[in-house]
Amino acid sequence: MARIHNYFVYILECADKSYYVGVTNDLEIRLTQHNDGENVLAYTFTRRPVILKYYLRFDQIEDAIDFEKQVKGWSRKKKEALFKEDWDEIVKLSNYKIK
Known part of the structure; x- marks a missing residue:
């Protein structure tokens, strides 16, 4: 039986x-790590506290990484x-033309 994995963007x-x-x-652990400032070199270290605004679960790490890379390139308005x-x-902000 296949094991279900949990990955989150x-x-x-x-x-x-x-x-x-x-x-x-x-x-949950990752959010705590960000707010506790465990890594002084992390982007969030000097920007604490942080608030979780959104997450999406994936079964496959490759899919999660692909989505993370995609969203990192999005504008602030598109993330909102x-x-x-x-x-x-989201479609409007993507400049996607529906035919």
Whole structure:
């Protein structure tokens, strides 16, 4: 029987209102690590506290990494549309032409 894996792409809002996108296999622990400032070199270290704004679960790490890379390239407005799951706005902000 195949083992189900949990991988999460997550978006944090930092204290300076910037967004951080990451991937993890344990969302709760990772959020604690960000807020505890475990890595002084991390983007979020000087931007604490952070707030979880969005996450999406994946079964395969490759899919999670692909989505993380995609979302990292998105504009602030497009990420905010994702928080609201406003798919029409995401398409609009993608400059995607529906034929």
